[in-house]
Amino acid sequence: MNHRHSPSPSPQDRRPLTRKSQAERKAESEQKLFDALVDIVNREGVSAATCERIGKEAGYSRGLTTTRLGRRDTMYARLMDRLYQDQVDRLAEQNVDELSGLDALRKYADLHFEDIQHKAGYRAYFILVAASLTELPSIRDRVLMQHELVQTLLASFFERAVKEGELARDTDCRQRAAILGSFLFGVAMQTRLSEKEHLGPIKQGAYEIIDLGRSV
Template sequence: MGQAMRRTQAERSDESERRLLDATARVVAEHGVSAATFDAIGRSAGYSRGLATQKFGSKQGLIEALISDLHDQQEAKLAAYHLDQRPGLEAVLEYVDLYLRHLGDSPASRAYFMLLAGSVADASDLRAAFERSHERVKARLVSLIRRGQAGGGLRPELDADSAALMVGSLLLGVSVQWLVDPQVDLDAIRRTSLQTLKLALAAPAGK
């Protein structure tokens, strides 16, 4: 019975953390970074300010946890498409396609880029958390690109690290533009991006 109680407490802890992270993303997306106080987040999640403080210690701790969580959510979505089992070029293009298709689906994406913009503008310590998140994306893309080069689908002369950074920067630029102008035609940008990347990355026929 004690073990069942401990499991229940762990489940409650997980649920409260999930609700606090979701509330943080919601508050940031709807009201801006400065509005994400422990009071506002606690109210949105249905908890007290004290629980948010207890869970994350500080606002920076909370935001760092949110950044990591948003990245994990993105990776979980991508994992369902088994990109690592597809040919390299196809996997890279599918990664870009999925990213741009789902960019505007939830407040989480908007919150992420609002926080990113704020951390760069303020030269805050949160930049390190975003750097870690972006390095994880780069590592995934480098792996896909190198596999494509080994399989013959991607240009062998490309520097994989630079190519991955180029793809990631394209996605980052589109995301920031979407943040500035939520009415931007993401579908048209997605199609153009895929066509451009295919021309830039694909190995010439017969090579």
């Protein structure tokens, strides 16, 4: 009489399931909650992003949402910090410190135009900047600090271009950084008003600001 035997479980099948650590579960829930917050801000604005709404969208309770994100002012301050750090990390991935001054500026502009179209967090960042003047005055100091850091970064790229002989020696680097930063901020606001805006010619305008006074 033949007996059929079930195949023996493989070593992989016998391995115990690994459970996520408390820190991993916390990080995962925070990421989902911040992602939900970004989505709501992009769709409906900051006033719609209550802890109840955020938790429901992310699949968590209101209580856990409040515990993970904090109260309204704390929540938005933390979100601003996360979104700003995302920008810093994105630039680092592009090795801008190894580029010439003008190439670093062009790369910054390229990422700006790419991210305002395709990165939800980057788009939400500019909504929060605008809201700091109206609905969210509590984050205004943080916005100003981050704005100054960006201006300093852009100025350092212009200074590098001057030092490398790409731009004229009398270039006012701080002024040029302010002009470029204002232009890019305006583009971000314009895309909120009209998402069908054709950005190709506008990006060329950013390049023209960067190359103004370029040495031949």
